[in-house]
Amino acid sequence: MSTVTEARIEADPTVPVIRITRDFAGTPEQLFRAHTDPEIFVRWVGPDSTSSRIDHWDARSGGSFRYVATHGDDEHGFRGCFHEVRPDRIVQTFTWEGMPDGVALETLVFEDLGPGRTRLHASSLCDSFEARDGWLHSGMEVGVNEGYAKLDGLLRDEAV
Amino acid sequence: MSTVTEARIEADPTVPVIRITRDFAGTPEQLFRAHTDPEIFVRWVGPDSTSSRIDHWDARSGGSFRYVATHGDDEHGFRGCFHEVRPDRIVQTFTWEGMPDGVALETLVFEDLGPGRTRLHASSLCDSFEARDGWLHSGMEVGVNEGYAKLDGLLRDEAV
Numbered sequence: 001m002s003t004v005t006e007a008r009i010e011a012d013p014t015v016p017v018i019r020i021t022r023d024f025a026g027t028p029e030q031l032f033r034a035h036t037d038p039e040i041f042v043r044w045v046g047p048d049s050t051s052s053r054i055d056h057w058d059a060r061s062g063g064s065f066r067y068v069a070t071h072g073d074d075e076h077g078f079r080g081c082f083h084e085v086r087p088d089r090i091v092q093t094f095t096w097e098g099m100p101d102g103v104a105l106e107t108l109v110f111e112d113l114g115p116g117r118t119r120l121h122a123s124s125l126c127d128s129f130e131a132r133d134g135w136l137h138s139g140m141e142v143g144v145n146e147g148y149a150k151l152d153g154l155l156r157d158e159a160v
Numbered sequence: 161m162s163t164v165t166e167a168r169i170e171a172d173p174t175v176p177v178i179r180i181t182r183d184f185a186g187t188p189e190q191l192f193r194a195h196t197d198p199e200i201f202v203r204w205v206g207p208d209s210t211s212s213r214i215d216h217w218d219a220r221s222g223g224s225f226r227y228v229a230t231h232g233d234d235e236h237g238f239r240g241c242f243h244e245v246r247p248d249r250i251v252q253t254f255t256w257e258g259m260p261d262g263v264a265l266e267t268l269v270f271e272d273l274g275p276g277r278t279r280l281h282a283s284s285l286c287d288s289f290e291a292r293d294g295w296l297h298s299g300m301e302v303g304v305n306e307g308y309a310k311l312d313g314l315l316r317d318e319a320v
Contacts, residue, residue, distance in 0.1 A: 014289070015175065015176055015287070015288060015289070016175055017287070056222075058222075061224070061241075062216075062218075062223075062224030062239075062241055063222075063224075063241075064221070064222030064223075064241070079222075080243060081221075081222055081223075081224070081241035081242060081243050081253070082241060083240060083241050083253040083255070083263055084255075084263075089261075091253070091263050093241070093243040093251070093253060093265065095243070095244075101249075103243055103244075103251050103265060103267075105253065105263060105265040105285065105287070107263075107287075123287075125265065125285065125287050127175070127177070127265070127267075127283075127285050128175060129174070129175070
């Protein structure tokens with residue numbers, strides 16, 4: 001099995017889904033923490049040009065979150081609820097408040113690849129192909145790749 | 161504009177969505193209460209052959225719910241989180257615990273049709289056409305139609 005060092009970002013041809021696949025030098029437990037511990041999450045999420053702060057965070061089944069990404073004078077809020085939080089799988093909703101009626105259903109799966117390696121499978125289900133393709137053309141790959149590179153660094157530094 | 165007295169249940173041809181449209185002799189405020197007040201909700205949801213009880217209910221943005229439908233000796237749990245709850249629109253996740261990894265993203269919109277009349281637009285976005293068609297072929301229309309008929313009765317009795 002080859003290693004996915006750059007995030008693979010794929011548009012499903014039949015359903016309005018974006019699928020992201022990315023390998024990490026960390027355990028599934030570490031990947032789970034990186035996505036549920038708010039202090040770790042804000043250290044890696046998003047592109048290098050932004051910094052994020054937590055407004056609200058309750059990472060358990062039935063909980064919810066809101067965080068704010070800052071880029072110069074721009075602030076962008078992101079919020080959602082956690083449908084299910086379990087060690088191998090997180091299902092949550094996701095809205096960028098700039099499009100407050102747009103909602104994606106996100107699923108994160110942490111696949112154990114053996115000692116200290118994990119493949120992340122992240123999918124975002126949108127309610128239309130237009131909404132999905134809007135995300136794909138928003139420059140999201142910059143935030144995805146730069147964010148995961150920061151997470152690589154935190155794993156390397158044993159900060160997760 | 162014609163009145164939709166039977167629920168119209170439609171499968172979108174391009175995205176894995178079920179859309180339900182149904183008119184009620186009630187205000188948008190009453191329809192909102194029917195979907196957010198747990199004591200009212202359990203009086204109408206589901207087919208006539210089942211009764212439902214609330215296990216957990218917190219109908220606000222970022223809250224969650226779980227209810228149990230009983231049919232003879234069978235019990236079926238349903239759960240989800242409320243992504244957004246506002247007077248004209250509810251967005252929530254929905255899982256039948258018999259298929260615990262299946263999740264739908266549901267949107268309810270209460271369209272004001274004028275004095276005392278409301279059109280409900282309910283959509284369920286599934287993560288695959290197979291999952292969507294599984295719901296469509298599950299006999300769901302019985303629960304939808306019998307449930308909404310019970311809600312008609314509660315509106316008639318001014319119990320909402």
